[in-house]
Amino acid sequence: MQTRLRSRRQEIIATRHTSLRRRKCTGLRPTYDQLYVLWSELYHTIGAYKDGQYELGSGTKPTILGEGRYVAITDNADPLKVVIFRTDEQLDPNEQRIVCETEVFENQSGGASSNSLIGSRLSLIATNNYYYLFDWKTGKMKEPSAPGVERIDIETT
Secondary structure (H helix, E strand, C coil), rough: CCCCEECCEEEEEECCCCCEEEEECCCCCCCHHHHEEEEEECCCCCCCCCCCCCCCCCCCCEEEECCCEEEEEEHHHHHCCEEEEEEECCCCCCCCEEEEEEECCCCCCCCCCCCEEEEECCCEEECCCCCCEEEECCEEEEECCCEEEEEECCCCC
8 A cells, every 4th residue: 555645744644545644643753653643535536557657546745735724636536636625633614625626637538647746825736647657677768648737726715
């Protein structure tokens, strides 16, 4: 099982192949047994590897943005989506953990992402890795990825 991490003070935001979790550490020098889950949210996945992706779930590390208020990943659904979550430990009664999900690379032959999203303030850039094939033995690219770069903006109200 693959886990991708982003650290935030004494907290960790990590993707698993079906969920995003925010964990907090109880000690000054964290060990795994000192971590506890603050929240966990499922995201969509097809449960299989896509061409150009090396992970069963999200291929992206969590991207923290909006001064720490949001975290974004790509899911592994078909079609591929960027999913933006609230990072608050407790949500207001009228709030949902998932702020939005938006499809990316809709007009391409497919969508996959093994790269982290690029985040700045309330904007994200996603790149398409669909079909990308790298030969690790020779160190050469065998197949280029499908084209695609998209920008996603979070609108706050």
